[in-house]
Amino acid sequence: MGHFAEALLNPEQQAPQGVGREGRPAPRRFAVYRNNVVVGLLEAMKQAYPSLAAIMGEANFSKVARHFISAHPPQSAMMQTYGRPFAEFLESYKPLAKSPFLADIARAERAWLAAYHAVDWPVLAPEELASADNPSELSFQPHPAACLLRSNYPLFDLFNARETWPCPGIDLDEAQAVLITRPELDCMITRLDGADTAFLAALFDRQTLETAITSAMEADDGFEPAGAINLAFATGAFCSLEHPLSQTSNPPA
Amino acid sequence: MSKKKVASAAMIAGAISAAVAMGAAVQPAHAAKIKCYGVSEAGKNDCAAGPGTTCAGTSKVDYQGNAWTYVEADSCEDIVIKVDGQDDRMGSSEPLERDLPS
Amino acid sequence: MTATILSANLPPSAFSAEPLPPRAGVGLKAQHVDDILAANDGKGADIGFFEVHAENYMGAGGKPHDQLRRIRERYPLSVHGVGMSIGGAQPIDPEHLARFKAVVEHYQPGMVSEHLAWSTHDDVFYNDLLPLPYTDETLQMVVEHVDEVQNAIGRQILIENPSTYVTFAESAWNEFEFMKEVAKRAGCGLLFDVNNVYISATNHDYSPEAYIDAYPLEYVQEIHLAGHASDRDDDGNPLLIDAHDRPVSSDVWTLYRRTLARTGPLPSLIEWDNDVPEWPVLEAEAATAGQILGSNRVRPETAQQLA
Incomplete structure (x- = not known):
């Protein structure tokens, strides 16, 4: 089966000896398998990366995806994980060197898919924080579906190309950060401003609430902690409160 | 007066109470102030599950796929993706492989 | 920073195994779940059972599991694997087997099935059901797997x-003969895909009727039905493609009747995996299968005299 397998992804290699019709070679017949594999994997890539496919256009996307498939054929029967290293592949893909924003779109689309299939953990309830002692010293455990992505490009607008393309122009000079979460069953993507990005990034980095608010205030004088905390709850970015190590070593009273 | 802003415990407690009072949706007021808060409608569709498996072959023929060889990516010509809505084919030295929406 | 989606750790099952009825079933597609459950004033579409691909429910959580739990609460279920590579030359992947087991244990399906095919070689998964030669060596391997x-x-x-x-x-x-020997030696049952019989018989120029008449139907516990596409091979001979992208052909319905005449009614699945239509189209296909099942409720021994 080794020859059969090798020939599937390499059209220059003929079908193995003795495989065909009535003992004779039948290239068109073998090509059905080759076609099934290539079309199936291309479809999988299009379904995983619909925003990229929209922005790049069918022909460009297929060309690049074919190169990816030959370099990274699947290693698992779980197709929902297929194509994970596509962002890194795009970064090193020379013909796309002038479109460096594509890799960030791939990262967001992959995070979206991971969120879609992530484990069903409840999100942190606001009441839990409200009833906690000394909340400013607490840190937060990120929800398994949550992912914060900072981009030098308008990642929110680019990601939404899956819904809005063709759209009247995206300003590539704008940097945008996005938060991808799944509060219940539906994924959501939220565009963050600079202060909220600083706030959430600090929390994702397991800093305390106080440190996170301080970093956000440093990033932007106009930072509104109430709105940012609400945003963390409403998006389901976190699943539980954590007591930093210093808290656990308190001497008994 | 300290030059460095520090969040006080009282301010944090107040912010938490205010956040809880706002309820479970991303606040429109907050969104309006920030101006660009947006929650995508994407993902409302069940087909957003990404790729699934199949036990079927395909009748869709990928002719390029069938003729496709291990071309080194380096030898491919540049692909330039435009997203700014500007048709700059005039005067552009780059091959433009995709027609833009007008 | 993205969360992992690989998990074999589904919560304990709330379901108890329920056998598939000898009725028509449909391959479940995510986009149909709401229509199925809302049909008949919320009682749900009148379908004998649903079948899913095990691999699509190997993620940790989210909407796929929510949908399948809601379907499983109302309908008998068949779990159909497409990635075990039973016909492969290498050992079964223990991780994949563990995930498969978790899906089966969680959903407690009435039937579990896989393919006489391979899809993994070395560490590459080819995402297609690939053929194997029928030799003593491959027979032994398939039986072990x-x-x-x-x-x-x-x-x-x-x-x-x-x-x-x-x-x-x-x-x-x-x-x-190979299928019969696999069933005999491994103690497994058989899933009889009538469309596959028609495709292979056409492609390799033998009689599908003779194949069915010679088939070890006594091992068959479920039937698959699907549509196929037509092409030509290098010499201009007909080459049918198992595309699952259109209605079941009239030739396949005829072969289905011939099969049921020998077996009596069996759980029969409509598969439609590419260019998937709206739910009512699949429901109508299932109704056609249901009518044929209904008119074939004759005792197998009577049927065998007719065959």
């Missing part, structure tokens, strides 16, 4: 006959 899967999940599985586009000069067995 089926045995391993059945031992791991603690229950019998069915093995499906393939649709093929090529044959192997080294094959020493007829396909129907």
Whole structure:
């Protein structure tokens, strides 16, 4: 089966000896398998990366995806994980060197898919924080579906190309950060401003609430902690409160 | 007066109470102030599950796929993706492989 | 920073195994779940059972599991694997087998099945059901793999006959004899795909009726029905593609009747995996299968005299 397998992804290699019709070679017949594999994997890539496919256009996307498939054929029967290293592949893909924003779109689309299939953990309830002692010293455990992505490009607008393309122009000079979460069953993507990005990034980095608010205030004088905390709850970015190590070593009273 | 802003415990407690009072949706007021808060409608569709498996072959023929060889990516010509809505084919030295929406 | 989606850790099952009824079922698609459950004023569409691909429910959580739990609460379920590589030359992937087991244990399906095919070689998964030569050596390998899967999940599985586009000069067995030997030696059942019979018979120029008449139907516990596409091979001979992208052909319905005449009514699945239509189209296909099942409720021994 080794020859059969090798020939599937390499059209220059003929079908193995003795495989065909009535003992004779039948290239068109073998090509059905080759076609099934290539079309199936291309479809999988299009379904995983619909925003990229929209922005790049069918022909460009297929060309690049074919190169990816030959370099990274699947290693698992779980197709929902297929194509994970596509962002890194795009970064090193020379013909796309002038479109460096594509890799960030791939990262967001992959995070979206991971969120879609992530484990069903409840999100942190606001009441839990409200009833906690000394909340400013607490840190937060990120929800398994949550992912914060900072981009030098308008990642929110680019990601939404899956819904809005063709759209009247995206300003590539704008940097945008996005938060991808799944509060219940539906994924959501939220565009963050600079202060909220600083706030959430600090929390994702397991800093305390106080440190996170301080970093956000440093990033932007106009930072509104109430709105940012609400945003963390409403998006389901976190699943539980954590007591930093210093808290656990308190001497008994 | 300290030059460095520090969040006080009282301010944090107040912010938490205010956040809880706002309820479970991303606040429109907050969104309006920030101006660009947006929650995508994407993902409302069940087909957003990404790729699934199949036990079927395909009748869709990928002719390029069938003729496709291990071309080194380096030898491919540049692909330039435009997203700014500007048709700059005039005067552009780059091959433009995709027609833009007008 | 993205969360992992690989998990075999589904919560304990709330379901108890429920056998598939000898009625028409449909392959479940995510986009149909709401229509199915809302049909008949919320009582749900009148379908005998649903079948899913095990691999699509190997993620940790989210909407796929929510949908399948809601379907499973109302309908008997069949779990159909497409990635075990039962016909492969290498050992079964223990991680994949563990995930498969978790899906089966969680959903407690009435039937579990896999394919006489391979899809993994070395560490590459080719995402297609690939053919194997029928030799003593491959027979032994398939039997061992089926045995391993059945031992791991603690229950019998069915093995499906393939649709093929090529044959192997080294094959020493007829396909129907090979299938019978697999069932006998491994103690598994068989899943009889009537469309696959028609495709392979056309592609390799033999009589599908003779194949059905010679098939070990006594091992068959479920039937698959699907549509196929037509092409031509290098010499201009007809080459049918197992595309699952259109209604079941009239020739396949005729072969289905011939099969049921020998077996009596069996759980019969409509598969539609590419260019998937709106739910009512699938429901109508299932109704056609249901009518044929209804008119075939004759005793198998009577039917055998007719065959």
